[in-house]
Amino acid sequence: MDSNYHKPLRIYLVSSTDLPEFTHLTRALTRSNLIALDAEWKPIRSHQPNFPTVSLLQLACQLDPRLSSDSDELNETVVFLLDLSSIPLSSILELLKEVFVSPDVLKLGFKFKQDLIYLSSTFCSQGCEPRFDRVEPYLDIASIYNYLQHKQHGRKLPRETKSLATICKEVLGISLSKELQCSDWSRRPLTEEQKTYAATDAHCLLEIFNSFRDKVSQEGFITGNSSGNIVELHSFDVDLGLKEILEKPEVGNKIIRTRVCDALDIVRAAASSQYSQHVAEGVVSRISCRTTMPMDEFFLKIVRKHGEKLVLRESDRAPKTSKKKGKRRSSAVVILKEKQVDNFxxxxxxxxxxxxxxxxxxxxxxxxxxxxxxxxxxxxxxxxxxxxxxxxxxxxxxxxxxxxxxxxxxxxxxxxxxxxxxxxxxxxxxxxxxxxxxxxxxxxxxxxxISEDQLMSRCTKCNGRFIQKPLSMEEAVEAAKGFQRIPDCLFDKNLEFWQCIDCHQLYWEGTQYHNAVQKFIDVCKLSE
Incomplete structure (x- = not known):
């Protein structure tokens, strides 16, 4: 698993255009060539005649290293949670629309068309016109997954609709919890768990893309290397343009005295300030706040080969009605039926x-x-x-x-x-x-x-019971041969191992075990 995934995320909740978080947002959007999109809304019943109202829009921005003056910020990710129930939608309409169609920014999503439909409906309900109708260039994580599967198995596989949690598990080796997906996202304030869940959902899209990028880079085709030899290509090695010229001592020192990264900061700050000023004045205009550099050749080739665009048709503007013949049941009958089911x-x-x-x-x-x-x-x-x-x-x-x-x-x-x-x-x-x-x-x-003695007494993998006597390190090593790898760091510790009778999975009382025991002591209130 990539250690970057464990790096603490910077998460900003943007609930007003007057707060510093909004300034951070506009600045980050000028420094990102890669943005992951996701949205959350309160779950609705299937018979509801209107689209759900989007309560939260997540933008995970991977900062472009070519626009960073700080080496610590290279490939850094920052996630913005736009609180659409608090922030005036008219104040961010043009900003988002410009990001959605900017040719300099590759947008990532997972089945984002539904999110876009709901997002467009939400802005329209607040009188924002014209509404969202497209996202391009766009890359769906499901398409990335299918590509990786095709390469791994060497033959074309039938397209499968995998969940994001499944894709994360297979590509990144992490378990993505989806238990908060159906929580009430319209309630305020959001809990810390909801904020973390929402940020992680968007951030994992970037991580999957980075895994895909590493794969295609190693294969050589993305660099145009027809011989198939591996070519290492870094995003800051290509398409430097004016920056490369100005940084040459014999040219740059004669033309300009300010460092290029400082100049870019000035331009970004001015654009961000100009946009914020127009928002504060209640003016929503087409003044561009996009000062990002164009995509480098690496990204452009990915877009040309795998990119797509999301376009909403007129038929997407209204919820689909049932095509079944017969009279539509009244809402009173539906509610009565649901109550009967709940009681039953x-x-x-x-x-x-x-x-x-x-x-x-x-x-x-x-x-x-x-x-x-x-x-x-x-x-x-x-x-x-x-x-x-x-x-x-x-x-x-x-x-x-x-x-x-x-x-x-x-x-x-x-x-x-x-x-x-x-x-x-x-x-x-x-x-x-x-x-x-x-x-x-x-x-x-x-x-x-439930007693404390029962905790962690079953195999979480297959539901089997554990052997009655624990295994020593030597016995565990023998039992694990050709089946399971015991981490090297455990050999110098005096640990006991337990094995599932059914699937033979080995367990030991390490940090994860003790954390899990404490968690369920708290959940089941066994310490009270």
Whole structure:
């Protein structure tokens, strides 16, 4: 994993054009050739006739090293969270539109067309015209992923719709938590967890692109090297133009006495100040604040080969209506149906493991794909929590598995509740959105008894139990041969190892273990 990913991010919440954060934003936009875009909004019900209102727009800017006078800022990333519920939208309309279509800036996104549609609708609802209709040049992270997969396997693979979390795991080797995705983004103030989540969502797009950039650079084709030899190409080695000329002692000293980087700072500051002044005066004009250098040859070749543009058509301006024939149900009927489903989802009991039903008294759950994260949390507190046998199970498969293994099926899919008549008291609809809250909900609903001794007593990978006796270092090394690598830093420590009986994964009581134990002590309130 790239160590840069762990470097603390600079995150600015921009809620007013009068605050220093807005000045930082306008300055960063003049120093970035690469910007990742993302947006957040309050989840809506599918039958709502209007588009959701975007509450937060994230811009992760990778600063152009050619415009930096500080070596510490090379390849630095800064993330801006634009609070669209607080900042006057008319004051940032022209700024954003110019960034979205600037040929000097490559925009990254993940299925950003939907975000753009919602963003355009949000600005239009505030009387901002003309609204957003395009983003170019643009590069979708899903396209990058498909390219990397194609290169890795040596043949064209069918396009798959992978989640961003899956792509992050495969490309960067990191686990991207999405549990805050469905939180209420319209509520203010935003929590620190929401800010971090939003910033990370945009930042990871840059990291995936950088991984892709390194890959194509090594392959040589992006530099135009037809022989296929590896050519190392740095962005500050190409297209220096006037800066290169002026920095030559025999020329630059005669023409200009001010260092080029200082001159660029003056231009950027003047442009930023000019834009801010017009905002303060309530004037939204087409005065450009873009003073970035054109893309270098490296970026240009990436754009030519992989770039695209997002363009909204007139048909994108309104929510899609259902094409099913028949009368549309009234909103009152829809709300009534939803209330009935919610009530039907309440736990009726007793569970199949209850001794009155011939059970062994040990709680067992089956978590469908909508609550797979909850399955790992349950395993961390020592509860038997399985996941479906197949990746995309049908409803009947889930029901059969739950019935056969005498488990309670946990889901957030209201449609599954229709099948309660098949396995009475074996389906429960989880109401909470966040994993920690889901865990507490299940513990309270089923009156589970959690003790500190149970924590981390199951394999989080496969739900298996651990061997009864711990392994020594020598035994662990033997068990790991051809299967798992034990980090070298562990050999000089007196550690005990535990192995899963089912999948044979090795675990040890390191920093991650102790952090996880403390986390679940706090979540389950075991210290009270």
């Amino acid at each position: 989802g309440d736990w009726q009991g007793p569970p199949p493991w209850d001794s009155s039903l011939g059970g062994d008294g040990c709680p067992k759950f089956l978590c469908d794909v909508m609550v797979e994260g909850l399955a790992k949390h349950l395993r961390c507190v020592g509860i038997d929590a399985a996941i479906p046998n197949s990746k995309k199970p049908e409803s009947r498969e889930l029901i059969d598995q739950a019935s056969k293994e005498k488990r309670v099926l946990l889901t957030r899919d209201a449609k599954l509740l229709r099948h309660q008549y098949l396995i009475k008291n074996q389906i429960y609809r989880v109401k909470s959105l966040l994993k920690n809250e889901q865990l507490l909900e299940v513990i309270e609903t089923f009156q589970l008894k």
